[in-house]
Amino acid sequence: MYSYPGSLKKLIARLERLPGIGEKTATRLAFHILEERQERVKELADSLLEARREIQYCSKCHNITDEDPCRICSSPDRHREMLCVVESPRDVAAMEKTDEYRGLYHVLHGLISPLDDIGPEELYLDNFVERIRNEEKLEEVIIATDPSTEGDATAMYIGRQLEDEDVNVTRLAQGLPAGGDLEYADEVTLSRALSGRSKLDNK
Amino acid sequence: MYSYPGSLKKLIARLERLPGIGEKTATRLAFHILEERQERVKELADSLLEARREIQYCSKCHNITDEDPCRICSSPDRHREMLCVVESPRDVAAMEKTDEYRGLYHVLHGLISPLDDIGPEELYLDNFVERIRNEEKLEEVIIATDPSTEGDATAMYIGRQLEDEDVNVTRLAQGLPAGGDLEYADEVTLSRALSGRSKLDNK
Structure with missing residues (x-):
């Protein structure tokens, strides 16, 4: 039974673990990696590790940040x-x-x-x-x-x-989205838009 | 102007270089990486480097392989x-x-x-x-x-x-694909199927 070389199979399997990436996409991405310049592949691999290592949650607001507290929490x-x-x-x-x-x-x-x-x-x-x-x-x-x-x-x-x-x-208010079309709004959206109606300023 | 932390922005930019990966998908994948277990991210990064390093083209048939000549070319x-x-x-x-x-x-x-x-x-x-x-x-x-x-x-x-x-x-023969529907075949496929017709064995 023919199969791709071991390290290619492994790469495909690991790409498939990513959300929304099926076997076909994983295979396409893996073949792209094989033909990509070595230093570009290295840059991607480094970025994966660096982002995972450096990014943490702010201890105050729990937003992602690379410094603690984050820039929003510490901004004057x-x-x-x-x-x-x-x-x-x-x-x-x-x-x-x-x-x-x-x-x-x-x-x-x-x-x-x-x-x-x-x-x-x-x-x-x-x-x-x-x-x-x-x-x-x-x-x-x-x-x-x-x-x-x-x-x-x-x-x-x-x-x-x-x-x-x-x-x-x-x-946050619920109602019709900007640019939306009343005719195609679902019932829940429409009934929330109705009950949340506000006075039109026409004076 | 708010922006994501540097290493996250970099990861998103590098994921966007992959074929068929736009900004939204790159962002989704990058956030997944941030929440993925550290050793899993390491496995993915290692696989990228390993596949790129180990896989070469067979010197005879130019198929991808991790040994040269490849297993097909050298098989008895x-x-x-x-x-x-x-x-x-x-x-x-x-x-x-x-x-x-x-x-x-x-x-x-x-x-x-x-x-x-x-x-x-x-x-x-x-x-x-x-x-x-x-x-x-x-x-x-x-x-x-x-x-x-x-x-x-x-x-x-x-x-x-x-x-x-x-x-x-x-x-390779050209003609109607298996399971296809003649009614929906395009003209080129149909005319190739016609000119490539073969004798029905009905004796």
Whole structure:
């Protein structure tokens, strides 16, 4: 039975472990590596190790960082009255891209999902209430979890945790997405847009 | 302006160099790497380097191999009367999977493509005619290039090179693919299937 040389088979198998990479893509990538310049392959291998080694979670907000505390937590320019709770570091990047939010963050690294057996103890919530109390200027906690069952459950849980704290707890608005088409909006989106309707300023 | 930590940005940029990997996929893969176990990341990095270092082209057939000559060229069990010319090592794997072919190979690592400025000198054809003369038992050269403009041009070129040699030159049949649907076959496939029709054995 014919098979590829051992080190190629191994490379394909290890590429296949990556999320969203099936056998065909892994094979295509592996063949590309074989024909790529040696120093380019070395650069990729080094980057994998370096990123994995250097990047850690900020001990305050748990966002990814290469220094602790992270640049957002330690910046004097951030508004310490607001703290935004998000699922992942990618959500921090998305929020930052809006250029509208200048407050702090708290990254959960997951959402509560009873179906997948993920409870609040799996998220970065251990010292969350303590942190909220310690942020002296804090006035508002914005829960920015996904508008999904898991995001809703997580928002609800965090809301209850903060019930007795002296902060306003808010959640991102849900409704029609910009550029969307009402005709094609699903019922849940549409009914949330309806119940969240706001007064049109027409005076 | 917010941006990811340096080593993460670098990893994303280097993953983006891979074929078919855009910014979104590179970001997704990089975040996976950050959360992957350290030894797993090391295994992947090692595999990249090892495959690139160990795998070479067989000096006889130019297929990928970790020993020279490769296992097919040096096997006493292969039928040395037949030699199959293919574009790439992946085509060797495809031919071997059929379990029908037990001959030798010659891997071109490309196809002639005037539009992309790829001429025969870019392919592994330097010593091809010499090799054909040296294979003493050789009776037939099967050209198994793709049924495409480039595959046709390459087959034509190789055919002319072998014009004066004492071997039969054949090419893989073109026609309807197994399980295909005549109604949806394109005109070229259908007209090739028609001109390549064979007598039905109904006696």
